[in-house]
Amino acid sequence: MNQRDLELLSVYLDGQLKPSDSTRLEARxxxxxxxxxVLKDLRATRSLLRKLPQRRAPRNFTLxxxxxxxxxPLPRTYPVFRFATALATLLFVFSFGVNTVGRQLASQTYFxxxxxxxxxxxxxxxxxxxAAEAPAAAxxxxxxxxxxxxxxxxxxxxxxxxxxxxxxxxxxxxxDTPAAKNAGETENAVEQPDQSxxxxxxxxxxxxxxxxxxxxxxxxxxxxxxxxxxxQRIAMSRWRKE
Amino acid sequence: xxxxALITDAQNGSLDAFNTLVLHYQxxxxxxxxRILGDEDQAADASQEAFISAFKSIASFRGGSFKGWLMRTVxxxxxxxxxxxxxxxxxxxxxxxxxxxxxxxxxxxxxPNMTPAxxxxxxxxxxxxxxxxxxxxxxxxxxxxMADIQxxxxxxxxxxxxxxxxxxxxxxxxxxxxxxxxxxxxxELLPASYRLEExxxxx
Numbered sequence: 001m002n003q004r005d006l007e008l009l010s011v012y013l014d015g016q017l018k019p020s021d022s023t024r025l026e027a028r029x030x031x032x033x034x035x036x037x038v039l040k041d042l043r044a045t046r047s048l049l050r051k052l053p054q055r056r057a058p059r060n061f062t063l064x065x066x067x068x069x070x071x072x073p074l075p076r077t078y079p080v081f082r083f084a085t086a087l088a089t090l091l092f093v094f095s096f097g098v099n100t101v102g103r104q105l106a107s108q109t110y111f112x113x114x115x116x117x118x119x120x121x122x123x124x125x126x127x128x129x130x131a132a133e134a135p136a137a138a139x140x141x142x143x144x145x146x147x148x149x150x151x152x153x154x155x156x157x158x159x160x161x162x163x164x165x166x167x168x169x170x171x172x173x174x175x176d177t178p179a180a181k182n183a184g185e186t187e188n189a190v191e192q193p194d195q196s197x198x199x200x201x202x203x204x205x206x207x208x209x210x211x212x213x214x215x216x217x218x219x220x221x222x223x224x225x226x227x228x229x230x231x232q233r234i235a236m237s238r239w240r241k242e
Numbered sequence: 243x244x245x246x247a248l249i250t251d252a253q254n255g256s257l258d259a260f261n262t263l264v265l266h267y268q269x270x271x272x273x274x275x276x277r278i279l280g281d282e283d284q285a286a287d288a289s290q291e292a293f294i295s296a297f298k299s300i301a302s303f304r305g306g307s308f309k310g311w312l313m314r315t316v317x318x319x320x321x322x323x324x325x326x327x328x329x330x331x332x333x334x335x336x337x338x339x340x341x342x343x344x345x346x347x348x349x350x351x352x353x354p355n356m357t358p359a360x361x362x363x364x365x366x367x368x369x370x371x372x373x374x375x376x377x378x379x380x381x382x383x384x385x386x387x388m389a390d391i392q393x394x395x396x397x398x399x400x401x402x403x404x405x406x407x408x409x410x411x412x413x414x415x416x417x418x419x420x421x422x423x424x425x426x427x428x429x430e431l432l433p434a435s436y437r438l439e440e441x442x443x444x445x
Contacts, residue, residue, distance in 0.1 A: 003412070003415075003416075006415045006416070006419055007411055007412055007415040009415070010411065010414055010415030010418055011411050011415070014389075014396070016396060016411075041422045042415075042418050042419070042422065044422075045418050045421050045422045045425060046390050046418060048367065048371060048425065049371065049386065049390035049391055049421070050390060050391070050393070051367070052277075052367075052368060052371055052391055053368060054269060054273050055269070055272065055273055055276060055282075056269055056272075057268045057269050057271075057272040057286075057289065058272070058282060058286050059286065060264075060265065060268065061264050061268045061271070061272075061286075061289050061290050061293045062261040062264050062265065063257060063260065063261060063264065063293060063294060063297055064257075065257060067294055068257065068294060068297050068298060070255075070257065
């Protein structure tokens with residue numbers, strides 16, 4: 001029995017052979033007892049298989065939502081709260097960024113105005129005129145940029161400072177000069193706290209986003225997040241009960 | 243049962259619709275898995291996995307025989323189960339030959355230590371057939387289970403197994419031949435009514 005004949009018999013058994021091939025095979029079956037015997041055995045085998053009892057499933061294989069990873073149905077308002085939470089959080093973080101950048105910009109403007117453009121030396125005309133012509137503004141200048149008033153300090157021994165604050169600042173800077181050595185440590189000790197006091201009193205720029213707004217955003221984000229959490233829990237508990 | 247409507251609903255995410263299909267086909271799926279794997283517990287696990295997989299991929303069903311599509315899914319689940327078994331081998335029920343291979347002969351059933359009652363139980367046709375099925379190569383077993391046990395036609399089997407029709411015919415013929423050879427060892431155990439019926443059918 002070759003493979004070709006075996007396949008012919010099997011297909012013939014299932015009635016899937018072409019009519020012409022069936023006719024030829026049936027003629028062979030009449031004259032070939034071995035072929036007929038194999039066909040009989042194949043038919044018996046197939047019949048046996050078909051008689052195999054169909055077992056009932058030992059349990060139902062119906063699926064639950066957990067099995068297929070489906071999420072519980074959330075309320076229709078859930079996306080609104082999700083959006084609100086995200087937006088409030090984003091704005092909250094953004095407000096901090098805005099305030100930080102605003103403070104830095106204000107500081108840069110402040111130092112640029114008080115520094116006098118970095119002029120250094122006794123020949124600086126701007127500072128000389130500033131000190132001479134606007135004595136009332138001297139304290140402001142000294143207050144705003146104490147570290148950049150080198151020019152008036154250098155001139156202090158030659159010309160007295162127009163104001164008391166400027167003079168005291170100048171004196172603090174020139175203690176090492178011969179003319180100032182007589183001033184002694186007492187004067188220096190008295191004037192140092194004045195300088196630090198002046199620095200502490202420097203006005204900080206007002207934040208662009210008020211704190212009340214930031215608190216409001218944080219509260220809104222927190223409330224919205226809590227509501228989302230509650231919605232999820234309620235939906236999950238209902239879903240499990242179903 | 244409007245199968246097409248249920249399939250469409252299931253494709254739209256309706257788990258209830260899919261579960262109706264599950265209840266309709268679960269016996270077929272379980273029996274296919276049982277005959278391929280030869281173990282009820284493993285067959286139940288494979289069936290459950292097959293239905294989960296089927297639901298997740300039902301969007302890919304493009305018409306045709308839904309039963310054939312399900313059979314392909316359960317066949318894949320059975321292959322996965324067999325691969326797991328290979329990774330975690332267990333002791334087979336069948337004794338090994340001297341070469342270390344499982345014995346094809348059902349002589350193990352004729353254990354002299356067995357009582358007549360046990361012998362009679364072991365003679366059950368179902369056990370004999372399952373034993374012979376277990377000894378078939380997997381690709382032959384899959385085809386013969388689908389065609390002869392589940393009653394699927396050649397086209398459905400070819401679609402389920404994804405091999406050409408000619409290959410299905412060849413595998414089925416060879417599977418039947420091997421089963422015949424195996425079942426010859428059980429000839430005296432088969433019920434007389436079966437032999438009489440076959441004799442009538444064959445004539």
